[in-house]
Amino acid sequence: MKHNQNKRVFIGLYAATASMMLLTGFTSLAAEKDAEPAAVRQVNVQEETIEWEFSDIVAGVQGEAFQETREAAEAAQIAYQQKVEEERKAAEEAARLEAERVAAEAAAQAQAQAAEQDKRLRAALIFGEAGNQPYEGQVAVGAVVMNRVNSGVYPNSISEVIYQSGQFTPAMTGWLDSVLASGGYTDSAMQAAEDALAGSNPVGNCLYFSTGGYGMQIGDHYFH
Numbered sequence: 001m002k003h004n005q006n007k008r009v010f011i012g013l014y015a016a017t018a019s020m021m022l023l024t025g026f027t028s029l030a031a032e033k034d035a036e037p038a039a040v041r042q043v044n045v046q047e048e049t050i051e052w053e054f055s056d057i058v059a060g061v062q063g064e065a066f067q068e069t070r071e072a073a074e075a076a077q078i079a080y081q082q083k084v085e086e087e088r089k090a091a092e093e094a095a096r097l098e099a100e101r102v103a104a105e106a107a108a109q110a111q112a113q114a115a116e117q118d119k120r121l122r123a124a125l126i127f128g129e130a131g132n133q134p135y136e137g138q139v140a141v142g143a144v145v146m147n148r149v150n151s152g153v154y155p156n157s158i159s160e161v162i163y164q165s166g167q168f169t170p171a172m173t174g175w176l177d178s179v180l181a182s183g184g185y186t187d188s189a190m191q192a193a194e195d196a197l198a199g200s201n202p203v204g205n206c207l208y209f210s211t212g213g214y215g216m217q218i219g220d221h222y223f224h
Helices: 004-132 135-151 158-162 169-173 177-183 185-198
Strands: 216-218 220-221
Touching: 004 135, 004 158, 004 169, 004 177, 004 185, 135 158, 135 177, 135 185, 135 216, 169 177
Parallel strands: none
Antiparallel strands: 216 220
């Protein structure tokens, strides 16, 4: 009976001791477990912070480079467009100047041809009206033609004055055109035509001449 009681006491003490040891061990393990993750978490947080800062820097650099590249591309595009526009305007201006040059040359050539035609026409008329007259009389006929052109009463062109209906006999008979086509006028008549155009005028403001009548007489003609 006493033996059994002592056995129960020993078992109780052993259980209490084991419980204390287990409880102490679990507490230490828990403390260590609780302490270790805190350090690990701190390291992980630092690593995450470092990784985030590095990624943010890289992203910032990439963003700045992209912005600079885009701005450079936009500036290059604007510069190219300006260059194209300047070249277009330069080409248009060159084309305009060339067109004006060609037009001016054509106008000058046409004017020269018209002047030459008018000179030959005057020479043919002078030859037909006063080819047998002294040189002064030939210039006088040319001066009458020029007086009519400048009068405001007659047509304002040499050809219209000469071919005006009922005015000059060689034009009315067709002889003028024959002389003009064949170049049958004399050098004297051509020179008289040039002198009259240049302003030589021995008859003043006279608009008419005839082989009889009144006025200033030069050779066989009277100018009035």
